[in-house]
Amino acid sequence: MWNCVQIVLIIATVGSGYEIKSRHEALMYLNRFGYVNDEDVSDQMNASDLKPMLVKFQKMCNINQTGMLDAKTMDMMNAPRCGNLDINETEHHTMFLQEMGVNEVDIGRYRRYTLNENGLTWKKRELTYKMGMFSAKMGSHVSRDAALEEIHQAFKIWSEVTNLDFIYRPNDPKVDIDLSFTVRFHKQDQYPFDGPGKTLAHAFPPGEGVLGDVHFEDEEDWTVKTPKGINVLFVATHEIGHALGLTHSMVKGAVMQPFYGGYSPKLQLHSDDIAGVQSMYGKRETRQHKPTTTSTVKPFQRPYPTPAPSHPETTRRPNIHFPTKEYSRPDLCKDSSIDAITTLPDETVYAFKGTCYEFVSYALDDIYASK
Secondary structure (H helix, E strand, O other): OOOHHHHOOOEOOOOOOOOOOOHHHHHHHHHHOOOOOHHHOOOOOOHHHHHHHHHHHHHHHOOOOOOOOOHHHHHHHOOOEOOEOOOOOOHHHHHHHHHOOOOHHHHHHHOOOEOOOOOOOOOEOEEEEEEEEOOOOHHHOOOHHHHHHHHHHHHHHHHOOOOOEEEEOOOOOOOOEEEEEEOOOOOOOOOOOOOOOOEOEEEOOOOOOOOOOEEEEOOOOEEOOOOOOEEHHHHHHHHHHHHHOEOOOOOOOOOOOOEOOOOOOOOOOOHHHHHHHHHHHOOOOEEOOOOOOOOOOOOOEOOOOOOOOOOOOEEOOOOEEOOOOOOOOOOOOOOOOOOEEEEOOOOOEEEEEOOEEEEEOOOOOOEEEEO
């Protein structure tokens, strides 16, 4: 199980609203996103000391690698982006990867676009997901259904190129990938957002608990199917890439670049994104019979990539499974009476009312109803 020290190496902790205008602020930015170790940060650093870090950042941005804090470099530092680290080169992170069975060659490859398959990847073919919390702000101009449609499309984009199926389970208390629009200081994790226009979202790599989850900052101007504002589909597709185990790419045009790529009416993965996810889960599997489309299919363990079968095959279509019925939950605001309530040893709380039960997470942020 991961502890907080290990997770902090994956998500950059960013303070409240900031703008890069000076060398010191640039150094703090480079430190936040993994270009320089904490112990190396010093106000005594001169332009020569800063140059190799700036070159790395400029390479990630696909801009001229001058090694200088020029206007273009500061523009990129102030651009909307993902909150995850760009580079994981700290000593603690290297030790952690080695403990997970990742050798030195794989560690170098990990920094490029993907995690080693013996490290942080899902070990099953079907993954469940839901929207734990929808945006409170977005409801004024984007419907819940329109936003959810973009989330489904983001999962479909990944499922089309690799051997994973995603099952939408809105009523399950626990799923593999829980997506939420959250406030700046949210209880799901210890990594606050920084207000509109900076870090847009962050996500955790595969695993239990908060690992695998995706958090969007609710203060952003989220939109769908328009170049205005921040496009839900692009950001969701990028963050789901992290939830599958991918890291940031320095390849121009890749969805997994750290910076916001904007609205595209026909968003597609770059070949680098595809190479990264297929290195972990293989290409889209082919089989003779079409898979079931029921939402009750259970995940199972399977090695990747799947060996090619010897019999004639047809392309297996990607599946996004939807439940045939969503159960309505009791409105506790109108009738707060309950039949029973209990707290489990892991501090989760269940409240029972009629034929339904309410699951309350330990963070007391989300309530989910099941029948």
